[in-house]
Amino acid sequence: MKETLLLTKHMRSNPEDSHLIEVYEKSNGYKTAKKVLLQESPEKVLEEIKDSNIRGRGGAGFPTGIKWGFLAEDEERYLVINADESEPGTFKDRILLERDPHQLIEGIIITCFAANIKNAFIYIRGEYAKPARRVQNAVEQAYQKGYLGKKIFGSDIDLDVVVHLGAGAYICGEETALLNSLEGRRGEPRLKPPYFPAVKGLYMKPTLVNNVETISSVPWIVENTGKEYNKLGVEGSTGTRIFSLSGHINTPGNYEIEMGSSFGEFVETLGNGVRNGKDVKAYIPGGASAPWFRGDQLDIKMTIDDVANNNSMLGSGAVVIMDEETNLVSAAKSIVSFFAHESCGQCTPCREGTTWLEMILERVASGRGRTSDIDLLLDVCDNISPGLSWPPKMTTICPLGPSAVSPITSLMNDFRDEVESLIPTKILL
Amino acid sequence: MSWEDSLLKQAREIIDMYPQKRSAVGPLLHLAQSKDGYISDDSISVISKLVGITEVQLKSVSTFYSMYKQEPTGKYLLSVCKSISCEINKSDEIIDVVKDFTGLNNNETDKNGLFTFEAVECIGACGGAPAMQVNYETVEGLSPNNTLKLCEWLKKELPEVVVAEEMQEDFGGYKSFDWAISDQSGTTGSVPGFQTLKTTKERN
Ligand SMILES: Cc1cc2nc3c(=O)[nH]c(=O)nc-3n(C[C@H](O)[C@H](O)[C@H](O)COP(=O)(O)O)c2cc1C
Ligand code: SF4
Ligand code: FES
Numbered sequence: 107m108k109e110t111l112l113l114t115k116h117m118r119s120n121p122e123d124s125h126l127i128e129v130y131e132k133s134n135g136y137k138t139a140k141k142v143l144l145q146e147s148p149e150k151v152l153e154e155i156k157d158s159n160i161r162g163r164g165g166a167g168f169p170t171g172i173k174w175g176f177l178a179e180d181e182e183r184y185l186v187i188n189a190d191e192s193e194p195g196t197f198k199d200r201i202l203l204e205r206d207p208h209q210l211i212e213g214i215i216i217t218c219f220a221a222n223i224k225n226a227f228i229y230i231r232g233e234y235a236k237p238a239r240r241v242q243n244a245v246e247q248a249y250q251k252g253y254l255g256k257k258i259f260g261s262d263i264d265l266d267v268v269v270h271l272g273a274g275a276y277i278c279g280e281e282t283a284l285l286n287s288l289e290g291r292r293g294e295p296r297l298k299p300p301y302f303p304a305v306k307g308l309y310m311k312p313t314l315v316n317n318v319e320t321i322s323s324v325p326w327i328v329e330n331t332g333k334e335y336n337k338l339g340v341e342g343s344t345g346t347r348i349f350s351l352s353g354h355i356n357t358p359g360n361y362e363i364e365m366g367s368s369f370g371e372f373v374e375t376l377g378n379g380v381r382n383g384k385d386v387k388a389y390i391p392g393g394a395s396a397p398w399f400r401g402d403q404l405d406i407k408m409t410i411d412d413v414a415n416n417n418s419m420l421g422s423g424a425v426v427i428m429d430e431e432t433n434l435v436s437a438a439k440s441i442v443s444f445f446a447h448e449s450c451g452q453c454t455p456c457r458e459g460t461t462w463l464e465m466i467l468e469r470v471a472s473g474r475g476r477t478s479d480i481d482l483l484l485d486v487c488d489n490i491s492p493g494l495s496w497p498p499k500m501t502t503i504c505p506l507g508p509s510a511v512s513p514i515t516s517l518m519n520d521f522r523d524e525v526e527s528l529i530p531t532k533i534l535l
Numbered sequence: 536m537s538w539e540d541s542l543l544k545q546a547r548e549i550i551d552m553y554p555q556k557r558s559a560v561g562p563l564l565h566l567a568q569s570k571d572g573y574i575s576d577d578s579i580s581v582i583s584k585l586v587g588i589t590e591v592q593l594k595s596v597s598t599f600y601s602m603y604k605q606e607p608t609g610k611y612l613l614s615v616c617k618s619i620s621c622e623i624n625k626s627d628e629i630i631d632v633v634k635d636f637t638g639l640n641n642n643e644t645d646k647n648g649l650f651t652f653e654a655v656e657c658i659g660a661c662g663g664a665p666a667m668q669v670n671y672e673t674v675e676g677l678s679p680n681n682t683l684k685l686c687e688w689l690k691k692e693l694p695e696v697v698v699a700e701e702m703q704e705d706f707g708g709y710k711s712f713d714w715a716i717s718d719q720s721g722t723t724g725s726v727p728g729f730q731t732l733k734t735t736k737e738r739n
Contacts, residue, residue: 201711
């Protein structure tokens with residue numbers, strides 16, 4: 107198994123200075139944007155994106171071409187780049203921001219041309235200060251060159267880009283919460299319907315929200331055609347994707363691959379195997395929100411649909427390996443605590459449920475569990491997401507609540523013995 | 536209003552970047568924190584007037600986000616990750632070292648105003664777990680021993696500019712990805728070092 111370098115090609119070829127505009131331009135950077143703006147039509151660009159069949163890289167996997175097509179007509183429309191990357195296990199947007207900010211800006215220029223947008227925002231999580239500085243420098247360089255601002259590349263098109271720092275709230279990765287945050291409000295998700303960003307987004311105007319990796323893929327697609335992109339990967343999961351590999355693995359890191367190989371092959375080749383030659387007990391296929399797979403399920407293919415068919419999700423592309431010695435109850439507790447901390451508090455099942463789950467898991471993990479705790483955990487989960495099915499049923503405004511249920515159903519379905527073994531059978535008074 | 540003219544000028548420049556004033560609330564709260572080390576009532580009063588919302592509305596925004604501190608922070612904000620990839624790579628040991636060295640519990644600041652400690656959620660350095668940030672500058676591949684050395688170094692050297700690259704070279708280990716790009720920029724307080732906020736400087 108080998109990497110296929112599209113998005114990470116420039117940064118790999120120029121490890122010391124890929125972030126500079128001169129260097130990016132030497133690798134043919136901004137040529138595509140310039141050509142498109144001066145010679146092509148927005149319809150043609152949209153065609154290429156549709157032909158590529160690329161699906162959003164932020165987690166939900168929605169087809170990008172269709173999303174762009176939904177954008178409602180209006181004089182005032184916005185593009186917002188979602189760089190709030192905070193799903194535990196995920197660090198792939200960080201590499202694109204830190205090492206190839208101009209590729210993202212070129213993607214923004216082409217996207218705004220295709221969608222007739224004059225104002226774009228890059229919403230970067232506040233903790234990503236260094237990546238944000240790199241992007242801000244890159245934006246300034248692009249303005250100096252006349253690639254942003256008024257009449258860019260000598261065309262009659264204007265485009266302004268603002269880099270906006272978040273302030274530590276995972277929920278602001280959810281697109282409608284992000285828009286509230288960008289409007290200077292609490293980062294609380296909005297109800298959909300009616301607040302679909304493509305219709306009522308930023309300042310209630312039609313807004314495209316796309317992930318960093320999605321938009322960074324745009325220059326390659328437009329330059330090489332959507333048909334060529336569509337040939338990479340497999341049907342339903344075309345193109346390349348940057349997977350963040352972490353946990354008990356010999357060589358953690360970001361790897362750009364075509365979708366379609368198995369997780370096992372990924373772990374063995376690019377990950378160079380599990381640390382200290384141990385076995386995998388369980389692994390997370392797509393970030394902390396995703397239900398886990400067992401170590402004997404490493405033959406599942408790394409595609410959006412294969413993972414979904416096995417009742418989990420490829421999500422943000424974060425693969426976390428847990429070896430045979432991992433205390434899975436502690437691992438689940440870490441994830442549930444995360445969601446309890448990050449719940450925005452609007453919906454009772456999420457706000458109260460995640461807090462209860464955290465408390466019960468805490469006492470089970472520390473050997474103070476009660477025999478009734480397993481049923482109690484499942485009951486709380488059922489209140490957050492009735493039926494505990496996949497994809498989860500929702501009682502809440504956004505999917506964060508149901509995400510907190512994932513690690514617990516994984517534990518109960520596949521590792522119930524481990525939970526039971528931690529619960530003392532007799533309680534001494 | 537009791538912000539100095541220079542700060543007010545900076546605030547107005549930030550407001551001008553946005554189609555609607557209220558969008559500047561986020562960056563202005565960061566700016567307030569860079570001035571005082573937390574969001575003071577005074578800042579709430581100034582910002583609410585600048586963007587035209589009530590103090591209560593602003594307070595409810597400011598308390599929503601974990602990076603806006605409601606109480607004074609130390610010169611160095613030590614944020615150790617406890618999320619999944621770090622958890623299974625023994626972040627608890629890193630947390631213990633920082634707690635022992637500083638004598639602080641979660642979200643506490645010492646009397647001298649030198650350190651604030653917090654255990655935080657994923658900081659996007661999972662490939663280099665366990666990881667932490669000092670004033671939002673990331674160090675990856677930590678060992679308990681090197682974490683102790685990092686704390687001692689901060690206390691002894693009292694660097695004015697905290698630079699990720701410097702800390703990574705001296706105290707870090709395995710990284711999420713290569714940083715062949717030399718970068719001496721860093722932060723000058725317990726806020727993200729960022730050009731728009733004028734909170735970043737090059738180390739000389
Ligand atoms: C709780 C939650 C957190 C999310 N966090 C992120 C995030 O950090 N980055 C991101 O791009 N998308 C995130 N998403 C998905 C966004 O809502 C949205 O689908 C995405 O930004 C759309 O871009 P895409 O179509 O290019 O993937 C999150 C969704 C939810 C429900
Ligand atoms: S599910 Fe949780 S995070 Fe999402 S809107 Fe409801 S309370 Fe907020
Ligand atoms: S889990 Fe610690 S940095 Fe991501």
